[in-house]
Amino acid sequence: MAEPLRIALAGLGTVGAGVIRLVEANAALIARRAGRPLQITAVSARDRNKDRGVDLSRYAWVDDMVILGERDDVDVVVELVGGSDGPALALARTTFEAGKSLVTANKAMIAHHGLELAAKAEAAKVGLKFEAAVAGGIPVIKGLREGAAANEIERVYGILNGTCNFILSTMEDTGRDFGDVLAEAQAKGYAEADPAFDIEGTDAAHKLSILAAISFGSQVDFGSVDTAGITRLRAADIAQADALGYVIRLIGMADTETVDGTNRLFQRVQPHLVPFDHPLAHVDGATNAVVAEGNFSGRLLFQGAGAGDGPTASAVVADLIDLARGEIGAPFSVPVAELEAMPRAETGHRLGRSYIRFMVADRPGVLAEITAALRDAGVSIESLIQKGRAGDAGAVMVSMVTHEGPESAVTEAIRLLDGSDSLTEPPLVMHLLGN
Amino acid sequence: MAEPLRIALAGLGTVGAGVIRLVEANAALIARRAGRPLQITAVSARDRNKDRGVDLSRYAWVDDMVILGERDDVDVVVELVGGSDGPALALARTTFEAGKSLVTANKAMIAHHGLELAAKAEAAKVGLKFEAAVAGGIPVIKGLREGAAANEIERVYGILNGTCNFILSTMEDTGRDFGDVLAEAQAKGYAEADPAFDIEGTDAAHKLSILAAISFGSQVDFGSVDTAGITRLRAADIAQADALGYVIRLIGMADTETVDGTNRLFQRVQPHLVPFDHPLAHVDGATNAVVAEGNFSGRLLFQGAGAGDGPTASAVVADLIDLARGEIGAPFSVPVAELEAMPRAETGHRLGRSYIRFMVADRPGVLAEITAALRDAGVSIESLIQKGRAGDAGAVMVSMVTHEGPESAVTEAIRLLDGSDSLTEPPLVMHLLGN
CATH class of the missing domain: 3.40.50.720 (NAD(P)-binding Rossmann-like Domain)
Structure with a gap:
């Protein structure tokens, strides 16, 4: 030997x-x-x-x-x-x-x-x-660098933070609110004493920026990840999503677009509504999962334990075995000099459907004010639900799902409502994960 | 370059x-x-x-x-x-x-x-x-050979045949019977004109024998795969499984056991009852998925298109890229001389739960005869359902799920009923996929 x-x-x-x-x-x-x-x-x-x-x-x-x-x-x-x-x-x-x-x-x-x-x-x-x-014990870096190496990757996305996924799936199972479940996760050791890195999406954004570089041959650009966490989610959002046929998952997603001959990189970490029939809707607890969509392979899914000493050690030692076998390779799949510096994609023209949740004062005319803003911004509403008191003194929850349209329209509608004293907190926008 | x-x-x-x-x-x-x-x-x-x-x-x-x-x-x-x-x-x-x-x-x-x-x-x-x-465009060979290389693999199993999975998930969605759905699959090109290789489990057995060799460092042994297909399944079995909280999937599964110091290889392809909360229960259509359970990684899942020109080409070219990078490696992860010749495992002492379905004559005393045989063989019944006429002239369906027990007991019960003129066809046994 x-x-x-x-x-x-x-x-x-x-x-x-x-x-x-x-x-x-x-x-x-x-x-x-x-x-x-x-x-x-x-x-x-x-x-x-x-x-x-x-x-x-x-x-x-x-x-x-x-x-x-x-x-x-x-x-x-x-x-x-x-x-x-x-x-x-x-x-x-x-x-x-x-x-x-x-x-x-x-x-x-x-x-x-x-x-x-x-x-x-x-x-x-x-x-x-x-x-x-990235993603603990799941060999997803290898899957992208080597397994999917023949493909142009069209999109890469997934559940990249086990703490958030544990909190979200527990909220889903128990109907409890965010703060309550977070406290339990901390007590059980599933969340850090200072959980900000996880629950504000930073950890997922780190991982996403690495996946994006390997997938698209772009320079790692953590700074351009549009990052939101799960701290503003309420039990009522999860119940509402469920009624509409969705679960809520913190999704990191990246793709590229070419504008005027320049490739641009889109990277976003945000809670998404995931339809029940999507494989990521069944990823529960601290599990991670990554989907890569290749132009020949179609959709590849890699799933497993996203953290923990055993799974993480498994990934570390897999790398050591590669080195022992003499397999060095380019860390980001192509030589550093060939990695493309891609400017951040502008998100406004992206098409999609959104969930928008407003917490509003319980008085006449508020719904008219909101729907007028949406109309003026050109946002088309597919379904809207106004619930009674959501537990907050005097506040009522109005949530809706839009038809497909440009993200800029939703942003504009929110801007039109900025400063309105009908809103008791800023609106929460989450995108729907398309199939 | x-x-x-x-x-x-x-x-x-x-x-x-x-x-x-x-x-x-x-x-x-x-x-x-x-x-x-x-x-x-x-x-x-x-x-x-x-x-x-x-x-x-x-x-x-x-x-x-x-x-x-x-x-x-x-x-x-x-x-x-x-x-x-x-x-x-x-x-x-x-x-x-x-x-x-x-x-x-x-x-x-x-x-x-x-x-x-x-x-x-x-x-x-x-x-x-x-x-x-194996599994079309999914980089599962690489995932096992390299991604999970640090682990002792405890069990490898999955949905390895897209044709069978298409037929089963279509039967599930539509309530139609096997022959009917097979004919549709053939018309649509999802099944071959001669579908025997797929529907009788041979194709899945080929793939399983390859996965097992890589997972366990054993010599490829297609001959010792215990293989059953999906041809005997009825719409009523699928409905029955659904009522119990399961879907039916053709699962190839392999593990090893050590008896008197000798490692033995267990390989089986058989329709299984898969609980709704298992990731494989959500694998529909022609999709394939493979689970590897490592002693440090825990459960790893690889999922994607199991066939088709694009996905298969993606896997072929991934291999070519490996070769272009100079990565040759041992085909079965370890040198051929080190692959262990493992005798076939004896299945009788394996513990598990089973679904058993009888088609019986509609006359008094039949249920007593069946339950007596189960009792005499030591099979403990968890739930039993007798349905009215299942469409066959004069035949009634009796299906049950057993408590956990040795497979040999179920085999013995079936043997005791062998030749009984109460049965209009041989019983169908399917195992339940444990978590």
């Missing part, structure tokens, strides 16, 4: 410990499949003495993780520290400078610095792999 | 023409992703003059496809002829003898001769790739 692939592990949280457990538990079969053993040689983390439930005595302990890649007994560094900058980024840079490959689960770092790092990896002729950065 | 990967195409049916269309339509992006162009240089099929809707004038026409691999202008042969033996097998052998790689969509050939061919490819240090042989 060939020489082992020697691995340094930076970051020994739950995922790091999971990687150690996996490499040990499945050592024999991994060696058979990779053609050589995977051997962890060095580890580094902030606190040497913390009990992580794994035996670290066989590995060299390194206090300064940033120099892990410089060790002679290391072929590849696994970065599980997290954070877009700081020690993770420093470690990535020194690793490539030392001519070693990097495997990371760090979506924030790849979303913010993926281009720089891919260029450094390419220059050093080493690998930069980040399967674990 | 590097030299092109030069391709010979054998077989110019719908998939072959699809490969040509794909390679032409997506040439630029494929070259960027593969690092070099894909160039079809030679083609071969039975009839040179048939109109296939693609321009063949740029490619050398070769009458004898078996010598395609021997041409100097060919690096890789794509075999789309079909058939487990005959010209396809001869072509595969000569291709490896000539030291060239082979890409094939031929599930029958891989199921029957995969070991021999993988050994020949390995000896010649060339590639044997067959993503298109």
Whole structure:
């Protein structure tokens, strides 16, 4: 058997410990499949003495993780520290400078610095792999880079944040409100003490920007993701969607359009209404799922656990096996120099159907005011429901689904109502996921 | 840019023409992703003059496809002829003898001769790739070989035949009977004029045997797949399943068990009752889906179009892009010599729940006879429904779902009733898909 692939592990949280457990538990079969053993040689983390439930005595302990890649007994560094900058980024840079490959689960770092790092990896002729950065244990980066490589990807979208999906499907099952379910998710460890990254859509936006770059050969552009979270959703929205034949899911979606010869990139994270007969409507709990629509493959769906130490470790080690097999490849499927800088798409002319929910004062004339604004903006209403008091003192919920039309019309209608004292809070707009 | 990967195409049916269309339509992006162009240089099929809707004038026409691999202008042969033996097998052998790689969509050939061919490819240090042989455009071979490579796969199962799934989901939607829906499927081109390969489960068994080998590192063993098709299903079975909270899907399933230190391989293709809350219950029409359960990844689901020229061409060209990138790899994930010869698992002691349907004479005492046999065999009944006349003159349908118990008990109960003149046809047993 060939020489082992020697691995340094930076970051020994739950995922790091999971990687150690996996490499040990499945050592024999991994060696058979990779053609050589995977051997962890060095580890580094902030606190040497913390009990992580794994035996670290066989590995060299390194206090300064940033120099892990410089060790002679290391072929590849696994970065599980997290954070877009700081020690993770420093470690990535020194690793490539030392001519070693990097495997990371760090979506924030790849979303913010993926281009720089891919260029450094390419220059050093080493690998930069980040399967674990998107959708946990699901091999969707590989699915797009390789499995769907023959296709022009027309659209990529999916459920990219397990915390949000857990909250939404629990709200759906129980009829409870957002804050209540969030508190339960935090108590159970499904949501962080500071949940903002998840529930405001940032985490999903990181992942979407990575998927988009691979799908469209565009430069990673986290900054241009139009991002909304799930914090404004009410139990009544979910009940309303259900009555109309939809569930609500936080969807990250990207596609491209060509305007005057220039390719433009559309990236949006937003709660969507997903029709019952769409596969994503049946993705519950902390599960993730990604759909890629190829011009020859048609719709491909990849689904599985979006987080957790086991699934994330599975993705990290899959990358290590690829490296052990000598499969380096371009991190974003094509060489960095060929990735296209795509300006942000203008969304106004996009066609679609929308759900719009107003919370309004309970007094005469309010419905006339709203419907007049919609009429003036050219928004055509397919169905409208006014419910009695929605629990808020004096506020009534008016929700509707529009016919297909330009998004700009909906935006304009909302603008016309801006500042109206009939509205007790800003309207909530969610798009309907088309088939 | 590097030299092109030069391709010979054998077989110019719908998939072959699809490969040509794909390679032409997506040439630029494929070259960027593969690092070099894909160039079809030679083609071969039975009839040179048939109109296939693609321009063949740029490619050398070769009458004898078996010598395609021997041409100097060919690096890789794509075999789309079909058939487990005959010209396809001869072509595969000569291709490896000539030291060239082979890409094939031929599930029958891989199921029957995969070991021999993988050994020949390995000896010649060339590639044997067959993503298109299983589940059409879904990159499930790659998902198992590489994406899930870090895992011990505990179970692999899925919907592997689009024709059967189209028939079953249409029966479900319309309440019509098998023969009627089959005739429609044939008229629409979703089923072959001779549909036996599909509806009797053989096609799914071919695919399952390939998935099992990759998942478990076992030798491909098509012969040991326990195979049943969907021909005996009645509309009433589907209605009955629905009332109990299930849909019926033809499921191919494989796992392993260790008895007295020997690993044994279990492979079965059979219609199953799939609970509504299982992702496979929502796979409709000609769609395929494969679930792999890894010991770290948890449940991974791969779903997409199981057939069709576009999706199948997408999988063929993905394999070609891998080869263009220099990624050859072991066809079954580990070298042929390391694939384990696993005896067939004995199914009797397997635990599960079953649906059993009897068609019985409409006269007193029949139900007592059946329930006595079940009692004597130790089968515990969870629910039982006797329906009035099911359309057959004088026959009544009795269907039941058992509690969990050994499969041998159900087999024994059926044996006890063998030859009873109360039964108007042999009982139909289907297993319930556990979560």
